[in-house]
Amino acid sequence: MSIEEKLKNLPHSPGVYIMKGKGGEVLYIGKAKSLRSRVRSYFRETGDSRYAVKFLSARVEDIDYIVTANEKEALFLEDTLLKQHKPKYNIRLKDSKTYVSIKITMAEKFPRILVTRQIKKDGSRHFGPYTSARAVRDTIKFIRRIFPLCVCSASVFQNRVRPCLDYQLHLCPAPAVGLISEEAYRELVNGAIMFLEGKNRELVKLLREQMNEAAAKLDFERAAELRDRIGAIEEMLEEQKVVTHRPVDQDVFAFLREEDSIVMQTLIVRGGRLVTSEDFFFKDTGLPEEEILSSFVTQFYRGDKYIPDQVIIPLDLDDRGVIEEWLGERKRKKVFLIVPERGDKLKLLKMAESNAAESLKKRRESQRAREDILEELKARLHLKNLPDRIEAFDISNIGGQNAVGAMVSFKRAVPEKGSYRLYKIKGIEGPDDYAMMEQVLSRRYKGQEEAGTLPDLILVDGGKGQLNIAVKVLESLGIDSADIAALAKDRDEASPRDRFIKSKGERIFLPHVKDPIVLKEGSKPDLLLRRIRDEVHRFAISYHRKLRSRFTSVLDNIPGIGEKKRKALLNRFGDVEGILSAGIEELKGIPGINEELATSIKETLKTYKKEAEEPA
Numbered sequence: 001m002s003i004e005e006k007l008k009n010l011p012h013s014p015g016v017y018i019m020k021g022k023g024g025e026v027l028y029i030g031k032a033k034s035l036r037s038r039v040r041s042y043f044r045e046t047g048d049s050r051y052a053v054k055f056l057s058a059r060v061e062d063i064d065y066i067v068t069a070n071e072k073e074a075l076f077l078e079d080t081l082l083k084q085h086k087p088k089y090n091i092r093l094k095d096s097k098t099y100v101s102i103k104i105t106m107a108e109k110f111p112r113i114l115v116t117r118q119i120k121k122d123g124s125r126h127f128g129p130y131t132s133a134r135a136v137r138d139t140i141k142f143i144r145r146i147f148p149l150c151v152c153s154a155s156v157f158q159n160r161v162r163p164c165l166d167y168q169l170h171l172c173p174a175p176a177v178g179l180i181s182e183e184a185y186r187e188l189v190n191g192a193i194m195f196l197e198g199k200n201r202e203l204v205k206l207l208r209e210q211m212n213e214a215a216a217k218l219d220f221e222r223a224a225e226l227r228d229r230i231g232a233i234e235e236m237l238e239e240q241k242v243v244t245h246r247p248v249d250q251d252v253f254a255f256l257r258e259e260d261s262i263v264m265q266t267l268i269v270r271g272g273r274l275v276t277s278e279d280f281f282f283k284d285t286g287l288p289e290e291e292i293l294s295s296f297v298t299q300f301y302r303g304d305k306y307i308p309d310q311v312i313i314p315l316d317l318d319d320r321g322v323i324e325e326w327l328g329e330r331k332r333k334k335v336f337l338i339v340p341e342r343g344d345k346l347k348l349l350k351m352a353e354s355n356a357a358e359s360l361k362k363r364r365e366s367q368r369a370r371e372d373i374l375e376e377l378k379a380r381l382h383l384k385n386l387p388d389r390i391e392a393f394d395i396s397n398i399g400g401q402n403a404v405g406a407m408v409s410f411k412r413a414v415p416e417k418g419s420y421r422l423y424k425i426k427g428i429e430g431p432d433d434y435a436m437m438e439q440v441l442s443r444r445y446k447g448q449e450e451a452g453t454l455p456d457l458i459l460v461d462g463g464k465g466q467l468n469i470a471v472k473v474l475e476s477l478g479i480d481s482a483d484i485a486a487l488a489k490d491r492d493e494a495s496p497r498d499r500f501i502k503s504k505g506e507r508i509f510l511p512h513v514k515d516p517i518v519l520k521e522g523s524k525p526d527l528l529l530r531r532i533r534d535e536v537h538r539f540a541i542s543y544h545r546k547l548r549s550r551f552t553s554v555l556d557n558i559p560g561i562g563e564k565k566r567k568a569l570l571n572r573f574g575d576v577e578g579i580l581s582a583g584i585e586e587l588k589g590i591p592g593i594n595e596e597l598a599t600s601i602k603e604t605l606k607t608y609k610k611e612a613e614e615p616a
Helices: 003-008 035-041 051-057 071-085 133-146 154-159 182-196 200-216 220-239 289-300 320-331 343-381 433-445 464-476 524-557 563-573 576-581 584-588 595-612
Strands: 015-020 026-032 062-067 100-104 113-116 125-130 250-258 261-270 273-283 310-312 336-338 389-398 401-411 421-424 457-461 483-488 507-509
Touching: 003 062, 015 035, 015 071, 026 035, 026 071, 035 062, 071 289, 071 320, 100 133, 100 182, 113 133, 125 133, 133 182, 133 220, 182 200, 200 220, 250 289, 250 343, 261 289, 261 343, 273 343, 289 320, 310 343, 320 336, 343 524, 389 433, 389 524, 401 433, 401 524, 421 433, 433 457, 433 464, 457 464, 457 524, 464 483, 483 524, 563 576, 576 595, 584 595
Parallel strands: 250 310, 310 336, 389 457, 457 483
Antiparallel strands: 015 026, 015 062, 100 113, 100 125, 250 261, 261 273, 389 401, 401 421, 483 507
8 A cells, every 4th residue: 555545544532653664674663633634634735844854754655643631641652662662753752771870779688889880670760761871870879878868779778787887987888887877867768769769849848857855765866866967858859950949849841943954951949949951862854843842751750750740841731631631541640731921930941951052062162072083083193084983892702702893983072872792702722812803893894884884983902912913804895985993002013113112102003004003191082092992892701701700600509519519629620611621530620529429510511601702
């Protein structure tokens, strides 16, 4: 059925529509009160100059739709489908693996407060998401000064026999060793939750009541402790700007479009005070403003996000009533979406719009600064291409064991973590870094030129040897469009003449260039190269350590091997590889290990090694 026929047969019912491109790729998902009216508006010949209509209609090859009983069901279904398909042209908040959240592990007897990038349904409370990991860690530090909650891992908590350093610093009440009751600890947890929800006035009132009660019971130590908490919170409240004289909780949303970018600005107001603000940036695909705002607001309040009494928005929405009903059900209290026309609410909206403009300005300035750095890097290394996209490689192994390769990608001088790759080295015996680098580069770039996905610059960690390997691999694959360079640490592959050079600078080796370029201290292009090199090294090392720790810990999972036998095996054979290389009779030489257990050890380690060496 053609697009025209599908448009004619669309129902007037509420539901969700799915626009697809070539090969069935999902381009856009939307919800509508009337599927017929909404979808046909994208293809209507009315001289509509909106970029979205032309942009989408030119790419859509097929349209699917799902009818729902009402608009609220359409809202839920749209959210589910967005998570499932991650369509290319929807305005979409990044998932929890990208943004950070504050997590309180409520399912535990003594809940811990943590920073997390993954939202799991494990009974924990999550607050966020937040765009700045540093700001989140600063928030947790502040909270722990007032409400000292535990932060150690579950295994450390369970095995602790004496108070940790945090106890000495008054940042933890040492619940692991029984120095605080469960009831008293829960008071700390509840206080931290109220703080994170922005209920600071209610929190101060509650703490003041508890302080007065403690003083009446002549528990002056407890009263003084509560007094100090109240003082810290009130000091913070004084720093927060009063934006309304009514003690109301509000979230304010504003957005600004400029060229190909959208910035969505949020102001968080709690008890009439401006608590914080955040900005979210998206690529502008020209979608109607109502759709952008509706999609953002519904995604913003997913999960355990605190819902205020009022949500202030810059324009009216067709589905405003549905969103109000959904938010009200989750809050168990009436929630209002307000488009202000005058007064304090309009002032708040204007403040959010001003912040949006400032955020976009700063982002543009930052982008221009990065572009200047890339231009300098191109000139400094005499590159063919502007290194808009850089892929860097490193190898990590110890004596050839558990060898891994890692690749990181930087787009416009910013890490593109979704494009990072890890490789398990296979079929190479011993510590042959050259062969390992050749394998990783071959696996990465085979077929990439045809796909049009080559980077502008390929950077390998090492000296001339690694550079020659990279050149050889790309020549064998017929690739000549990408620039290649090798970044060597001080004295890596230094020539006899180089050894007499007093400079200890790191050096860049380039193909067909005799002398390396020594990196300069303070040079912005050189700092970028170091940052990329350090990031790929970190990525490779962390993966290598993960494989080693998994391989070593397999001993703990063998029935009959306790701590004593484990230590005896490692003392005798050095590591798991040594144990695996040992014969049955050698293993039987360890006290307590008979032939049956020795055989079990060998078979278990062989199986685990085979699984660990499967290619990534």
